[in-house]
Amino acid sequence: MSGDEILLETKGLTHQYARAGQEPLHVLDGLDLRVRTGEIAAVIGPSGSGKSTLLNILAGLDRPSGGEVRVGGSGAVAYMPQKDLLFPWRTIEDNAILGLEVAGVKKKTAREQVAPLFEEFGLGGFEYAYPAQLSGGMRQRAALLRTVAMNRPVLLLDEPFGALDSLTRTQLQLWLAETWQRHGWTIVLVTHDIREAVFLADSVHVLSPRPARVTRRFEIDLPRPRTADTLTLPEFARLERELLDTLLEVSS
Amino acid sequence: MNSQPDKGARPPNLTRRSLVALGLGAGVTALTAWGGGHRPGESSAAAANDGIELTDVSLALDWTPNTNHTGVFVAQQLGYFAQRGINLQIVPYGSTAPETLISTYKTDFGISYQDGLTEAAVSGGDIVSVFAITQKTDVVIGVRADSKITDPAQLDGKTYAGYGGPMEVPMLQYVIRAAGGTGDFKDVTLNTDAYQALYAGQADFAMPEPTWEVLQAALVGKPLRTFDVTEYGFPPIYSVIIASSNRYLRRNGDIAKRFLAAIEEGYAYAAAHPTEAANLLIQANEAVLGTQVKLVMESAQLEASQYYKDSAGQIGYQSAARWQALTDFMFKNGILTDTSGKPIKTEPKASALFTNAYLPASVTA
Amino acid sequence: MTLRRLIRMLWPPVLLAVVLIAGWQLVARYGIKNPEVLPSPSQIVSAGWQQRAALERNAWPTLRETELGFAFSFAVSWILATAMDFSSAARRAIYPLLVASQTVPIIAIAPLFVVMFGFGIAPKVLLVALATFFPLAASLAAGFANADGDADRLLRSMGASRWRIFWTVRVPGALPFFFTGLRVAITYAIGGAIFAEYAGAESGLGIYLQQMQQVFRTDLVFATVAVIAICSIVLFALTYLLERWLTPWRKHERAGREAAR
Numbered sequence: 001m002s003g004d005e006i007l008l009e010t011k012g013l014t015h016q017y018a019r020a021g022q023e024p025l026h027v028l029d030g031l032d033l034r035v036r037t038g039e040i041a042a043v044i045g046p047s048g049s050g051k052s053t054l055l056n057i058l059a060g061l062d063r064p065s066g067g068e069v070r071v072g073g074s075g076a077v078a079y080m081p082q083k084d085l086l087f088p089w090r091t092i093e094d095n096a097i098l099g100l101e102v103a104g105v106k107k108k109t110a111r112e113q114v115a116p117l118f119e120e121f122g123l124g125g126f127e128y129a130y131p132a133q134l135s136g137g138m139r140q141r142a143a144l145l146r147t148v149a150m151n152r153p154v155l156l157l158d159e160p161f162g163a164l165d166s167l168t169r170t171q172l173q174l175w176l177a178e179t180w181q182r183h184g185w186t187i188v189l190v191t192h193d194i195r196e197a198v199f200l201a202d203s204v205h206v207l208s209p210r211p212a213r214v215t216r217r218f219e220i221d222l223p224r225p226r227t228a229d230t231l232t233l234p235e236f237a238r239l240e241r242e243l244l245d246t247l248l249e250v251s252s
Numbered sequence: 253m254n255s256q257p258d259k260g261a262r263p264p265n266l267t268r269r270s271l272v273a274l275g276l277g278a279g280v281t282a283l284t285a286w287g288g289g290h291r292p293g294e295s296s297a298a299a300a301n302d303g304i305e306l307t308d309v310s311l312a313l314d315w316t317p318n319t320n321h322t323g324v325f326v327a328q329q330l331g332y333f334a335q336r337g338i339n340l341q342i343v344p345y346g347s348t349a350p351e352t353l354i355s356t357y358k359t360d361f362g363i364s365y366q367d368g369l370t371e372a373a374v375s376g377g378d379i380v381s382v383f384a385i386t387q388k389t390d391v392v393i394g395v396r397a398d399s400k401i402t403d404p405a406q407l408d409g410k411t412y413a414g415y416g417g418p419m420e421v422p423m424l425q426y427v428i429r430a431a432g433g434t435g436d437f438k439d440v441t442l443n444t445d446a447y448q449a450l451y452a453g454q455a456d457f458a459m460p461e462p463t464w465e466v467l468q469a470a471l472v473g474k475p476l477r478t479f480d481v482t483e484y485g486f487p488p489i490y491s492v493i494i495a496s497s498n499r500y501l502r503r504n505g506d507i508a509k510r511f512l513a514a515i516e517e518g519y520a521y522a523a524a525h526p527t528e529a530a531n532l533l534i535q536a537n538e539a540v541l542g543t544q545v546k547l548v549m550e551s552a553q554l555e556a557s558q559y560y561k562d563s564a565g566q567i568g569y570q571s572a573a574r575w576q577a578l579t580d581f582m583f584k585n586g587i588l589t590d591t592s593g594k595p596i597k598t599e600p601k602a603s604a605l606f607t608n609a610y611l612p613a614s615v616t617a
Numbered sequence: 618m619t620l621r622r623l624i625r626m627l628w629p630p631v632l633l634a635v636v637l638i639a640g641w642q643l644v645a646r647y648g649i650k651n652p653e654v655l656p657s658p659s660q661i662v663s664a665g666w667q668q669r670a671a672l673e674r675n676a677w678p679t680l681r682e683t684e685l686g687f688a689f690s691f692a693v694s695w696i697l698a699t700a701m702d703f704s705s706a707a708r709r710a711i712y713p714l715l716v717a718s719q720t721v722p723i724i725a726i727a728p729l730f731v732v733m734f735g736f737g738i739a740p741k742v743l744l745v746a747l748a749t750f751f752p753l754a755a756s757l758a759a760g761f762a763n764a765d766g767d768a769d770r771l772l773r774s775m776g777a778s779r780w781r782i783f784w785t786v787r788v789p790g791a792l793p794f795f796f797t798g799l800r801v802a803i804t805y806a807i808g809g810a811i812f813a814e815y816a817g818a819e820s821g822l823g824i825y826l827q828q829m830q831q832v833f834r835t836d837l838v839f840a841t842v843a844v845i846a847i848c849s850i851v852l853f854a855l856t857y858l859l860e861r862w863l864t865p866w867r868k869h870e871r872a873g874r875e876a877a878r
Contacts, residue, residue, distance in 0.1 A: 077774070088867075089789040089866050266865070278688075316831040316832060344828070346731065346814070346815055540828045543834065
């Protein structure tokens with residue numbers, strides 16, 4: 001179970017883009033987000049609701065026009081973009097240490113640090129393979145390994161399984177639930193997938209259309225560890241339905 | 253697509269490989285830059301001549317080495333230049349004309365021709381003729397020996413293969429009209445392939461050198477019939493001359509005199525001993541002339557007997573009358589243009605185009 | 618690349634070449650019968666072998682000019698392409714001139730260089746550089762431009778500086794593009810040296826070629842051309858080897874595509 005301490009929060013987050021010869025585009029308007037230490041917080045919303053803007057701000061790539069962002073711990077977020085963005089010229093191992101390298105860690109040390117994670121991420125024996133030799137599911141896991149290896153307090157995952165086929169997606173969701181169980185990472189998970197949100201998350205934040213704010217927040221009380229059995233619980237279906245209704249309402 | 257599940261070896265460090273490649277490349281570049289830096293052609297103030305300091309003098313050729321250049325190579329091979337403290341540097345023919353090289357001071361001397369030099373000088377180039385190699389006009393009109401053309405008047409309506417020089421057409425028209433024709437013909441620029449074009453029947457006439465291409469044609473069994481332009485009243489010209497720039501002559505008059513003295517001696521030898529001179533020419537240009545021995549021999553004989561000496565038996569001497577005659581012709585036919593490319597209005601002074609002042613005393617006396 | 622694959626790759630073009638050369642031999646020997654117009658392959662080979670010393674002697678200066686010109690071009694194109702990647706003002710200023718450099722006809726420029734720089738190696742090096750510059754610089758610039766903007770964002774979120782992004786993302790990503798340009802540049806390089814020699818040189822394959830033309834030794838002209846072609850092919854092959862050495866990951870990309878079929 002996650003603690004009660006808030007590790008990442010935004011207060012009244014606002015952002016707008018200037019447009020030539022037009023009114024500025026308001027993308028975020030008073031977005032409040034609260035993520036507890038060790039929880040998986042899903043963020044879900046209709047298309048065009050400014051999710052990428054929110055991600056950029058949380059990842060530290062943009063400064064918000066207004067409001068504040070606070071991240072505890074070392075204050076940094078480990079960002080995993082939608083595309084796996086594994087560099088084809090680097091081995092899986094060297095892709096995994098990319099974040100550490102950028103942070104100034106020596107290659108040798110970094111390689112030692114990530115070595116134990118390979119087995120767990122289902123990539124045992126593929127340390128020296130190139131991304132072109134891996135399946136889609138394996139590449140996503142490799143990208144996640146890279147993200148985790150950075151040892152930052154919060155992981156920011158942008159639709160990590162969106163590009164995968166349905167079966168692989170489900171496999172990876174199951175795997176992530178299990179792996180998270182062991183490590184207890186704090187994760188902000190942006191997703192389109194209702195089932196994924198309910199299955200993985202402790203809390204689901206529903207965004208309104210632009211300009212976005214958090215219209216509703218669900219607590220997902222399903223028991224942990226989440227397994228394939230969780231999917232057939234009546235509570236699961238009820239939560240799914242509730243989330244669906246909220247989304248439909250919000251989108252109209 | 254899950255390939256080898258066992259770890260295998262860590263692939264090589266690509267950064268290191270790139271640096272190695274770059275390093276090798278840089279090394280090779282450095283080697284080529286310094287390694288080949290000292291070539292025989294580069295200037296050296298003191299050549300191997302018992303430690304006596306030699307002055308470098310460059311001479312740009314107008315074509316691949318041929319018997320017009322015999323005297324030069326004879327003098328080189330027999331040491332006439334070295335004796336006079338000169339280290340001769342031959343600059344082979346390239347697509348930059350010797351006249352340009354002379355007037356931009358990239359070469360001290362060059363092989364040129366009377367009409368070419370006149371054009372270059374009139375359009376502003378710093379160039380002057382100092383030595384006449386051929387005293388007889390070394391160009392004729394040539395047709396295949398088996399053609400029906402027996403008179404220049406029959407060249408009307410035929411195809412001429414030439415170099416694209418501005419004097420070719422007026423010269424041919426003059427001759428054809430003097431022979432009774434109208435002077436209308438097709439002009440095609442083919443450069444070196446002109447003679448091959450004749451052989452292949454693609455052109456009807458050209459202007460070959462009697463001392464080279466005409467002999468060559470006979471040797472390969474495709475002889476030419478020739479018409480001498482001077483027989484039709486065209487003024488005789490100095491087909492092959494040695495030229496320099498006025499600036500060079502002003503600054504290096506003494507060297508120029510020594511240079512021409514060596515040249516003079518070389519051509520005198522060639523005139524007296526054509527066979528030996530031919531051998532020396534071939535020896536100096538083995539790659540180019542080694543397979544053309546017969547041609548060189550015949551040509552050397554012809555040049556020695558008819559071309560090197562003028563009617564008074566002098567070598568290198570230039571007559572003012574001959575310079576004037578061609579300048580008149582070129583001016584009257586609007587061939588001479590100024591720096592902006594327009595035909596000039598006043599006739600240039602022929603005396604500014606040549607000088608005998610640097611010839612050895614034995615000649616000018 | 619296994620030996621079997623190599624053989625499988627090579628035998629069709631080799632067979633075609635053999636057929637063409639045999640046809641040439643027949644046409645020259647029994648058809649045209651004029652070695653000055655079209656020498657037969659056997660005549661070319663024997664003449665070339667006979668004159669191999671002269672050919673070798675003249676090959677070195679040409680190769681030297683090619684190497685130095687190419688090295689110069691390589692350095693300048695990397696500098697300019699990097700500048701264009703870092704500064705869009707630089708890119709706007711440089712790129713049009715880059716394109717213009719490609720349009721300059723080498724044949725026309727060569728004599729001008731000789732007039733400016735004399736008969737030494739300098740004008741030839743510059744000419745080779747001019748001939749090879751555009752393919753190198755343009756392909757490299759394209760390689761840099763091809764970098765994924767999302768990769769940039771990812772690296773920035775990791776806290777990477779602009780230079781770090783350049784070295785870790787842009788340069789490796791641009792290498793495949795660069796090698797394509799390299800292959801094109803190689804084909805122009807030796808030709809550039811030859812044209813430069815035409816304008817004025819003391820030795821080199823271009824000068825030798827001209828000399829043989831002027832004494833009607835068409836067989837040696839062809840022999841020289843063959844030597845030039847062989848040198849170019851060797852250089853070309855070297856670029857392939859270099860590319861495989863420096864971009865080993867690409868063989869898996871190809872394998873992946875083949876497996877997917």
